[in-house]
Amino acid sequence: MELLNYDVLAKSGYTGFVQKDAQVKVLQFGEGNFLRAFVDYFFDISNEKAGFDGKVALVQPIAQGLTKLINNQEGLYTLYLRGSENGEKVDLKRVISAVDCCLNPYEKTDFDKMMEIATSDSLDIIVSNTTEAGIAYDPSCKFDDVPASSFPGKLTQVLYARYKAGKKGVVVLSCELIDNNGKELLKCVDSYIEQWELGDEFKAWVNNDNIFCSTLVDRIVPGRIRDEKEIQKLEAENGYHDELIDVGEIFGVWIIEGPKELEDRLPFKKAGVNVHVVPDVMPYKHRKVRILNGAHTGFVLGAYLAGQNIVRDCMQNENIAGFMNKMLNDEVIPTLVDHLDKNDLDEFASAVKDRFNNPFVNHELMSISLNSTSKWKARNMPSFLQYIEKNGKLPVCLTMSLAAYIAFYSNDISELTDAGLICKRPAGNTYTVSDDRWALEFYYEHRNDSEEELVRAVLGNKKMWDRDLNDIAGLTDAVVKDLKKIRTEGAEAAYAGCL
Template identity: 85%
Template sequence: MEQLNYDVLSRSGYEGFIQKDAPVKVLQFGEGNFLRAFVDYFFDISNEKAGFNGKVALVQPIAQGLTDLINKQEGLYTLYLRGSENGQKVDMKRVISAVDCCLNPYNKSDYDKMMEIAASDDLDIIASNTTEAGIAYDPACNFTDTPASSFPGKLTQVLYTRFKAGKKGVVVLSCELIDNNGKELLKCVNQYIDQWKLGDDFKTWVNTENIFCSTLVDRIVPGRIRDEKEVAKLEEANGYHDELIDVGEIFGVWIIEGPQELEDRLPFKKAGVNVHVVPDVMPYKHRKVRILNGAHTGFVLGAYLAGFDIVRDCMHNETVSGFMNKMLNEEVIPTLVDHLDENDLNNFAAAVKDRFNNPFVNHELMSISLNSTSKWKARNMPSFLQYIDKNHKLPTCLTMSLAAYIAFYSNDVQELTEAGLVCKRPKGNTYTVSDDRWALEFYYEHRNDSDKELVAAVLGNEKMWDQDLNKIEGLTEKVTENLHLIRTEGAEKAYASCL
C-alpha cells in the first residue's frame, strides 16, 4: 500500500477538507503526537472554518525526531479523535493538512530554512511544546551555536534574526506543562539576551513588540494505535499507508492568557473551536486541577478497594459515579464560582464525566493512584479547605475521599519493598502503592495502629499537608468513622453512605 502524500491522498477518494498550499504563518517547536493532535488540529480547522490560509512549519527540538517521516508524507497525517460526547460514542477521522514541513535545525540547511521563516513577512505565531524540561536556561548555550541546544536559546536566535530583518513581533504560545509557561519562557529569553549581549534595542523589541502567552492545554493524546490489526483495518479503509497516525480524545480546550485584542489576531474564535483568550489562565488551571484531576484522585482509591480496575467501569456504577458527581457539583464547583462562571464550571464537569466514560481508553485506577499523597494535597485539599471556610462544616464526599486515601495506603499491609508498599485488596489480590519513600515508610511504620491512632498520625503529619489537620473541628473523628466504615462494610457502601 502506498505511503500517504498529496498525490496518494487524492487517489484514495478522501473527501474531507485539504489545503495544499498556503504561506507559513506558524513556526512550531515540537513535532510529537500531542502538538499534532492539538495545536495543528486547531490551525487545520481554522484553515477550513476561518480562512486562516496558513501553514505550520514544525521544528524538531532535539537532534533525533520525526523530520524525515513528516517530510516524506508532505506534512500529511491522519488524526482520529475518539471518546464520548454528550453520552454518545464518537470516532472522528480527519486528515490534517496544516503542516507545511518539518525542519531539523541540527542540519545546516534546515537551520538556514528556520531563519528564513523567522525573517518572513508571513510569520505571526510561534508555538511550542518541548516537555516540562524544555523551558530552561542553560548558560552553556552560545549565540554562535547552530542551533543553541536549549529551546529558549533557539527561540532567542529566531527572534534576533526577525528583529535584525526589521519585521513585526510575533505571538508566542507556550504549551509546556509548567505554571506560567509563557512568562518563564520570556524570562529565559531575556537571560540569553543579557548573556549574549544582544543589546537594549533588541531586548526592548522582544518585551514590547512580542506577546508571550502562558497557556493551558487539555486533551489526552494516547498517540499511536498499538494494535497492528486495527491499523491494518484502518489503512485498508483509507486506501493509504500512514506512518504518522495520531489519536486523541474528542475533548480539547486551549486557554490562552493575553490581551483581549489577541482574540481577533488569532483565528480560533472565528473558527468556532474551543480555544479562548483570557486575562488570567490560573483560574482555568484551578478548574482543570480541581475538577478533572481532583475527581480522579477523589474517587479512584476507594473505587479500587471496592473492586473496580478502570475508570470507565466506575462511571457505569451508580454509587461511584454518584459519589463523584456529588463531590464535584456540591463541594468542588462551589469553591470556584468566585473566579469562573458557574455554567462554565458545570459544562466542564459534564465534559469530565464524558471523558471518564471514553469507550476507547482503558484508564487503570492503579496508574492514577501513583503519588496520591501529593496529588490529594494539590488537587483536593484546596477545595476541601475552601469548602470548610465557606460553609463552616466538613464536605461529606471530600472527607470520605480522605479516609479512602488512608485506607488505600494501609489496607492489610504486607511488606515494604523497593517497588513500594504492598497491601492486600478486599477481593484477595495484592497491590503495590507507589509514592515518595518517606510517605511509604510512614504508613509502614504505622501498620499496626488502630484506625483512630492512624488517622490522628496521618492528619497530624505536617510534611504531608503543611499543617496539622487534626485542628479542624470534627475532622479526626469523622475520618476515623469513615475509615472504619470502609474497613468493615467496604468502600462502595461507604461511598453510598455519602449519597
C-alpha cells in the first residue's frame, strides 16, 4: 500500500478538508503526538472554518525525532479523535494538512531554513511543547551554536534573527506542563540576551513587541495505535499507509493567557474551536487540577479496594459514580465559583464524566494511584480546606477520600520492597503501592497501629501536608470512623454511605 502524501490522498477518495498550499504562519518547536493531535488540529480547523490560510513548520527540538517520517508524507497524517460525548460513543477521523514540513535544526540546511522562516513576513505565531524540562536556562549554550542545545536558546536565536531583519513581533504560545510556562520561557530568553550581550534594544523588542503567553493544554493523547490488526483494518479503509497515525480523546481545551485583542489576532475564536484567551490562566488550572485530577485521586483508591480496575467500569457503578458526582458538585465546584462561572464549571465537570467513560481507553486505577500522597495534597486538599473555610464543617466525600487514601496505603501490609509497599486487597490479591520512599517507610513503620493511632499519625505528618491536620475540628474522629467503615463494610459501602 502506498505511503500517504497529497497524490495518494487524492487517489484514495478522501472527501474531507485538505489545504495543500499556504504560507507558513506558525513555527512549532515539537513534532510529537500531543502537538499534532492538539495544536495542529486546531490550526487545521482554523484553515477550514476561519480562512486562516496558514501552514505550520515543525522544528524537531532534539537531535533525534520524526523529521524524515513527516517530510516523507508531505506533512500529512491521519488523526482519530475518540471518546464519549454527551454519553454517546464518538470516533472521528480527519487527515491533518496544516503541517508544511518538519525541520531538524541540528542539520545546517534545516537550521538555515528555520532562520529563513524566522525572518519571513508571514510568521506570526511560535508554539512550543518541549517537555517540562525544555524550559530551562543552560548557560553552556553559545549564541553561535548551530543550534543552541536548549529550546530557550534556539528561541533567542530565532527572535534575534527576526529582530535584525526588522520584522514585527510574534505571539509565543508555550504548552509545556509547568506553572506560568510563558513567563518562565521569557525569563530564560532574557537570560540569554544578557549572557550573549545582544543589547538593550533587542531585549526591549523581545519584551514589548512580542507576546509571551502562558497556556493550559488539556487533551489525553494516547498517540500511536499499537494493535497491528486495527492498523491494517484502518489502512484498508483509508486506501494508504500512514506511519504517523495519531489518536487523541475527543475532548480538548486550550486556555491562553493574554490581552483581549489577542482573540482577533489568533484564528481560534472565528473557527469556533475550544480555545479561549483569558486574562489569567490560573483559575482554569485550578479547575482542571481540582475537578479532573481531583476526581481521579478522590475516588480511585477506594474504588480499587472495592474491586474495580479501570476508570470506565467505575462510571458504571452507581455508588462509586454517585460518590464522585457528589464530591464534585457539592464540595469541589462550590470552592471555585468565586473565580469562574458556575455554568462553566458544571460543563467542565460534565465533560470529565464523559472522559472517564471513554470506551476507547482502559485507564487503570493502579496507574492513577502512583504518588497519591502528593497528589491528594495538590489536587484534593485545597478544595477540602476551602470547603471548611466557606461552610464551617467537614466535606463528607472529601473526608471519606482521605480515609480511602489511608486505607489503600495500609491495607494488610506484608512487606516493603524496592518496588514499593506490598498490601492486600479485600479480595485477597496483593498490590504494590508506589510513592516517595519516605512515605512508604512511614506506612510500613505504622503497619501495626490501630485505626486511631494510624489516622492521628498520618494527619499529624507535616512532611505530607505542611501542617498538622489533627488541628481541624472533628477531622481526626471523622477519618477514624470512615477508615473503620472501609475496613469492615468495604469501600463501596463506605462510598454509598456518603450519598
